[in-house]
Amino acid sequence: MSESPEVRTVAESDVADWVRAMSTGFHLAPSVGDEEVAARRPLFDLSRTQGAFDRGRCVATFRSMPRRLTVPGGAAVPASAITNVSVTATHRRRGLASRMMAADLAAAKERGDAVSILVAAEYPIYGRYGFGPATWVTDWEVDVPRAALDRRWAGPTDGGRVDLMPLEEVREFGPGLHDRVRARTVGAIDRTPFWWEMSTGQRRFASQPWTEPFAVAHRDATGRVDGLATYTASEEHWPGKLPKVDVSVRQLIAASPAAETALWRYLLSLDWVTLLKSGHRAPDDLLPLLLGDPRAARTETHADFMWLRPLDVPAALSARTYAGGPAALVLDVHDAAGLAGGRFLLETDASGAAACAPTTASADLTLSVADLGCLYLGDESPVRLAALGRVSEHSSGAARTADVLFRTPRRPWCPDVF
Numbered sequence: 001m002s003e004s005p006e007v008r009t010v011a012e013s014d015v016a017d018w019v020r021a022m023s024t025g026f027h028l029a030p031s032v033g034d035e036e037v038a039a040r041r042p043l044f045d046l047s048r049t050q051g052a053f054d055r056g057r058c059v060a061t062f063r064s065m066p067r068r069l070t071v072p073g074g075a076a077v078p079a080s081a082i083t084n085v086s087v088t089a090t091h092r093r094r095g096l097a098s099r100m101m102a103a104d105l106a107a108a109k110e111r112g113d114a115v116s117i118l119v120a121a122e123y124p125i126y127g128r129y130g131f132g133p134a135t136w137v138t139d140w141e142v143d144v145p146r147a148a149l150d151r152r153w154a155g156p157t158d159g160g161r162v163d164l165m166p167l168e169e170v171r172e173f174g175p176g177l178h179d180r181v182r183a184r185t186v187g188a189i190d191r192t193p194f195w196w197e198m199s200t201g202q203r204r205f206a207s208q209p210w211t212e213p214f215a216v217a218h219r220d221a222t223g224r225v226d227g228l229a230t231y232t233a234s235e236e237h238w239p240g241k242l243p244k245v246d247v248s249v250r251q252l253i254a255a256s257p258a259a260e261t262a263l264w265r266y267l268l269s270l271d272w273v274t275l276l277k278s279g280h281r282a283p284d285d286l287l288p289l290l291l292g293d294p295r296a297a298r299t300e301t302h303a304d305f306m307w308l309r310p311l312d313v314p315a316a317l318s319a320r321t322y323a324g325g326p327a328a329l330v331l332d333v334h335d336a337a338g339l340a341g342g343r344f345l346l347e348t349d350a351s352g353a354a355a356c357a358p359t360t361a362s363a364d365l366t367l368s369v370a371d372l373g374c375l376y377l378g379d380e381s382p383v384r385l386a387a388l389g390r391v392s393e394h395s396s397g398a399a400r401t402a403d404v405l406f407r408t409p410r411r412p413w414c415p416d417v418f
Ligand SMILES: CC(=O)SCCNC(=O)CCNC(=O)[C@H](O)C(C)(C)COP(=O)(O)OP(=O)(O)OC[C@H]1O[C@@H](n2cnc3c(N)ncnc32)[C@H](O)[C@@H]1OP(=O)(O)O
Pocket: 025, 026, 082, 083, 084, 085, 086, 087, 088, 091, 092, 093, 094, 095, 096, 097, 098, 099, 118, 119, 120, 121, 122, 124, 125, 128
């Protein structure tokens, strides 16, 4: 075997080769034009962008970005969001991804990030690095004619209204609305100006063909924008003279159930539309139960989505709120990488607030840092993990106590691919 490639942060002069390597690793294209490199360049913080170089050529890519992650109770914790992890096929399974991951996690820990997050391309990759699936997604396809909804729907009847909106206005209203939605959505992350420019066509990548979406906003009775949906429609077909159009939702965010309901009703009442593709939603999204016949919403995808790795257990656990307090629980967290493990006392009060600090008291529960990642946003059940043998109970009923404390009434949801 040839000598081991050099793993390091990239310099400005490496960027084009790094983008080419990432494009190769993701099977996008073997070469990348200057225009595409320039379009992607604002995304990279070079101090957080790593590459592996073999004889001067980039063969592996990895970068991370600062994000704020909403946790139960509405606080946002500093998160290191990992993306663009790729190793060229000729260099796989030699530990390159592991070396870049170790360097990035150590830097995130050093910076004081509470957690690292990522969207896993494949389930088996990231558990070994201490990540566990913290949010899941469901995509539905609604057979609209079978949805048993009144097709005479003509807009909200509670004083709200639904209006189509040009994309310039989406850029104006979207960020403020998203901040409100994010504060009430456990698992959501902040969106950058770049995100809004990409999603509204102001910035484009040559490799990604652009279709301008329709945008529709919901305003409450006071006229304030409190919901936004963007969507595209397929070409229409007329089999047997019956109109047939698919609508694909790109995003649907809402700051109230009324806005969310009105936007789904609008989409489900579009004339000619026979199929509505929801895109990635929380598994307990309102959508199926808004239908007269929820079976008309067929689950197209149900899968893990955002994976989370605790880096600072006391900071992460004391940032969120808990149900059923006051309570105390000692967690023994195992972390093979030596970044976040230890024994911690979690104490919650009746308001849901918590303190968490290292302790020498005996443990109630033992679990891996990856399984703490599964529990952190409230999605997974400690009782279920105990049944699987992944959480060990040392005091009777401790898993059940943890279940009451950690789980949330609604499931966490990260609306964005990153
Ligand atoms: C957040 C994101 O960016 S997700 C995108 C991830 N990228 C992709 O899926 C693109 C295609 N795949 C790749 O580029 C590479 O295969 C990667 C990045 C997934 C892995 O890179 P490698 O350098 O081969 O990983 P590395 O050699 O460090 O492997 C470490 C361990 O993970 C295992 N592993 C790596 N990838 C996979 C996989 N896809 N499925 C199962 N196990 C895997 C290896 O077998 C190895 O196991 P071991 O420690 O028991 O020997």
